[in-house]
Amino acid sequence: MSATRNRLVPALALPLTLVSALVLSGCGLFGPTTYEVDERSIEVGAGDEFTLSVPASPGQGQSWFLATPHPDRAVVRLTAQDEEVEGSELDGGADGTQFFDFKAVEPGTTKIKLLHCPLGSCDADVGDPAPLPSHSESPFPTATATPGLDPEYFIYTVTVR
Secondary structure, three states, X not given: OHHHHHHHHHHHHHHHHHHHHHHHOXXXXXXXXXXXXXXXXXXXXXXOEEEEEEEEOHHHOOEEEEEOOOOXXXXXXXXXXXXXXXXXXXXXXXXXXXXXXXXXXXXXXXXXXXXXXXXXXXXXXXXXXXXXXXXXXXXXXXEEEOOOOOOEEEEEEEEEO
């Protein structure tokens, strides 16, 4: 019986080691990796999905947009935009988080430029919802800064390996 037990322990250890390595490596086993505003240098593998998470105050007219120039669609593609709001927008006090979901397509490096727009500081363009063949266009809302106002740009450098 002792010999059987000794063979069973190494057999169980290998699958547990493999699972631990996958979880710790951030392979996306449990969903896309999320990057906050202070994480501006991102490295992912081709085929990986990742999310940029930025604080938002939609109740006060503050929004985030994908800015031009858009990221190289041969390297990464914006797949979705979403927002979570806490509190009530009726009293102007709602805070939340805006999410930009991307998929890494092919190896390379590109920049993702997000524009933070306080109330009235940007001209939004809702874009074309149809799939786009161009590497620079986006089917999601984009914006440009209104001249004379001072919105913030956040630039992420993404390397797909």
